[in-house]
Amino acid sequence: MNKIVIGIIGVVLLAGAFFAGKLLDSQDSEEQSKGDVVSATEQYFAMERFIISINDENLTRYLVLDLTLAIPADAQSLTTAQTYTPLLRNELVKIFVNLEREHVKNEFSDIEAMQKTLLEKFNSVLKAKSSLELSNVLITNVFIQ
Numbered sequence: 001m002n003k004i005v006i007g008i009i010g011v012v013l014l015a016g017a018f019f020a021g022k023l024l025d026s027q028d029s030e031e032q033s034k035g036d037v038v039s040a041t042e043q044y045f046a047m048e049r050f051i052i053s054i055n056d057e058n059l060t061r062y063l064v065l066d067l068t069l070a071i072p073a074d075a076q077s078l079t080t081a082q083t084y085t086p087l088l089r090n091e092l093v094k095i096f097v098n099l100e101r102e103h104v105k106n107e108f109s110d111i112e113a114m115q116k117t118l119l120e121k122f123n124s125v126l127k128a129k130s131s132l133e134l135s136n137v138l139i140t141n142v143f144i145q
Helices: 002-039 075-096 101-107 111-129
Strands: 042-046 050-054 061-072 136-144
Touching (some): 042 075, 075 111, 111 136
Antiparallel strands (some): 042 061, 050 061, 061 136
């Protein structure tokens, strides 16, 4: 009789473990699908490296920037970003072409402020040409020689 009771308890424990595992697995799936929805609203487009000479007394100096644009997650936005990248690069030239090295260094001392400035300028350029609106401009590398 004790063996039967032990067997029944074992079956009940196994069934409980099985259903608890299923419950935890379904909760993980729900959380994962929520994460997929969030990440599916935005994609990233890395621009080609931007290099420009900057003014310094008798030396040739360069600013090197790697930028990544946060755009809506659809094929049209990616195509639009690729199409208008030359205009964005032109905007970078307008910003940095006549600046002195020390001024450029100071501008990049606050990366978040520079990202915000670039976001505003890029969105202004894009607004005149398309419906694409960037949600962020990420500076992924900056080098000032």
